[in-house]
Amino acid sequence: MSADARQHRPTAPSPALSRAQIVAAAVRLLDAEGIEALSMRRLGTGMGAAATSLYRHVTGKDELIQLVVDEVCGELEVPGGATAAEWRDAVSRGGHSLRAMALRHPWVASVLGRVGPAHLGPNLMGMSERMLGLFRTAGFPAGEADLAMQAVVSYVVGATTAEAAHLSRLARSGQSEQEWLEGLRPGARRALAGHPSPAGEHAAKDGRHPRERREANFDYGLQRILDGLETRLSLG
Template sequence: MNRERIVGAAQDLLDSEGLAALSMRSLGKRLDAGATSMYRHVANKDELIELVVDEVYGEVEVPDADGRWREGIGAAAGSLRAMALRHPWVTGVLGQVGLAYLGPNLSRASQRMLEVLGAGGFGPLEADQAMGAVIAYVVGTVTSETAWLAMVARSGRTESELVADLQGTQDHLNETAAADAYDDPARYREDSFAFGLGLILDGLDVRLNRKS
């Protein structure tokens, strides 16, 4: 038994059953180990969640700081969204993890984003605030997105089938300019995410140009 094995098993449990299913007891059953033996490596459930969040944060890719801040931050935001969609439980804790604990992966990703923004011309404070705004947008958007996908899963239908049913019962959906996009709901979700992210990046661009 070691910390790496405990964290890996916790991630598997969270990915398959969600945040509510995680407890030291349920994890012990997976590992065929008592909670006492796990407490030798992890202080409590909160610390375990912090460790698992940092583990999945290792999947977030941030490009090198080459001066093209908009492309770099856009790519980082997309990578963060993709990670959160692979691990839907993470949206429930991303807002709080990091305040008390900055693991190596989370710290690395944050530092690289700050470097991208700094190389693009943002001062230290503005870079930190810009990063916070982008991350808040991603977390907020993916929280809604994962809730929708959970509803799709519970329905027993595909996403396209569920959207078609909703269109049939809610006439106003057919009156929107985006109605055709519902033929490919996944693409619509991606386009909606990119649109909102673009608005934030546009605003940051205006602020940056105002300084020059």
């Protein structure tokens, strides 16, 4: 083939992109590599497209973060239609669903604060509306229902941020959670020697799988938050 023919060979067209494809690819990248890896250039390279082609669908990284947060919030299960007697169980199930989603996508807890009220997408809005409905059904007055919801969500996000960071460190180390815990036991026994109260608390938890302990720790904190909210309702 002549050099002139090679020069005029048509180039393969760039793959057609959609906003949905870009968001799905961004979620995969975030799940695999974390928030630090996300850039329009890195995302475009992974999709076999120039970063400039992504800007036809999203204005930049900030909007992309808003879109991916709303995308994963579509996984949340917040029961609707609960009665006044069922509100606490329904809120608890919603809190556990938020934790499970955040552990599937460890990056999400760290970016939730970047999504302001003006940029709430349909999934986030739907979740907020269902959760608010539960607190209103419970008897919280307008204005206070939102504060009650924020108290629950803040606990869940705070607790899950630390939990997700712990699991991410373990994944990078190549250790299983059980192996990590076994490695801590000798040092823990030495540190607890001569301290009966902490040792007793530690012994009460020993023997359970680390995943069960994490779930129990999370649920204990969530239930105490709900105890306080339930007491608030009883005071009128």
